[in-house]
Structures are given as structure tokens and as C-alpha cells.
Amino acid sequence: MNHECPFCKSGTQSLGFASAEEFLAIYNISPILPGHSLVMPVKHAKSLFDLNEDEISGFFTFARKVTAFLCDVYNCEAYDWSLQEGMEAGQSVDHLHLHIIPRKPGDLNKDEDWYGKLQQSIDPANKERIIIPEREHRQISVYLKEQWEVFKT
Numbered sequence: 001m002n003h004e005c006p007f008c009k010s011g012t013q014s015l016g017f018a019s020a021e022e023f024l025a026i027y028n029i030s031p032i033l034p035g036h037s038l039v040m041p042v043k044h045a046k047s048l049f050d051l052n053e054d055e056i057s058g059f060f061t062f063a064r065k066v067t068a069f070l071c072d073v074y075n076c077e078a079y080d081w082s083l084q085e086g087m088e089a090g091q092s093v094d095h096l097h098l099h100i101i102p103r104k105p106g107d108l109n110k111d112e113d114w115y116g117k118l119q120q121s122i123d124p125a126n127k128e129r130i131i132i133p134e135r136e137h138r139q140i141s142v143y144l145k146e147q148w149e150v151f152k153t
């Protein structure tokens with residue numbers, strides 16, 4: 001645990017809608033499209049290279065299941081994954097996380113817009129960044145958690 005880290009805060013972790021052993025899925029507070037969620041290790045790990053092989057396997061197995069879940073709930077067949085490591089790659093929070101973004105036909109003007117929007121959504125200085133209100137975030141998280149309980153069985 002890292003006290004400076006927004007993803008290590010118990011308040012953030014308690015909003016997780018799905019978990020598996022040492023991994024957690026939370027709904028992004030600044031989603032670029034409906035369903036945009038993050039999968040991360042519960043413990044503070046900065047990098048994929050800080051996970052051992054079993055953890056890597058657990059991370060991606062869980063991420064794949066969460067992706068199938070989000071595509072089911074948001075009724076789509078396509079998705080983007082983005083994992084940014086290091087400032088030059090656009091990493092905003094120093095705690096390993098994978099963005100999962102469900103995609104629908106025509107959801108963005110140009111398919112490649114998602115990367116620009118992603119950069120906008122993770123930059124606290126960007127005025128066009130949309131952050132969903134805490135109450136709404138909690139409602140979405142509770143809803144997804146209920147759906148996950150049904151889905152995972």
C-alpha cells in the first residue's frame with residue numbers, strides 16, 4: 001500500500017465492482033465511453049514487471065473475464081484495451097492499471113479518437129475532462145457489482 005496513491009485508498013478500492021484474489025475492477029471516474037473501467041492489482045504495483053508469472057496470469061485472466069462482462073452489460077462485441085506504463089506513455093497514476101473500453105459502431109467520430117480522449121480523461125489539468133459525480137459513480141459501481149455477482153457464476 002502506498003498512502004499517496006489514489007488507487008490504494010480504501011475509498012477507491014471499496015468501489016470496486018469485481019474482484020478475484022489480488023485483482024480488482026473499478027468503474028473509471030472519467031469514462032470516455034459507457035463502461036470504461038480499470039483493472040488493477042489490489043496491492044501497490046507500479047509495473048507489469050513487478051508481478052510474478054502467476055500474478056501476470058491472474059491479472060490477464062481476470063481482465064479477460066471483466067471484458068466479457070462489460071461487453072455483456074453494455075451490449076457490445078468490441079473493446080479497446082490500453083495499458084500505459086511510464087510518463088512518456090501517458091501513465092497518470094503510478095499504480096498498474098489496464099483500461100477496458102467497450103466499443104459500439106459509430107460511438108466515436110473516428111475510431112482512433114479513443115486514444116486522444118483517453119489522454120484527455122486522465123489529465124487532471126485538462127478542462128474538457130469529464131468526471132462523473134461521486135453519487136453517480138457509486139450507483140454505477142453498485143449496479144455493476146450486482147450484475148457481476150450474476151455473471152461470474
Ligand SMILES: [Zn+2]
Nearest residue numbers: 005008044095
Ligand atoms: Zn497504489
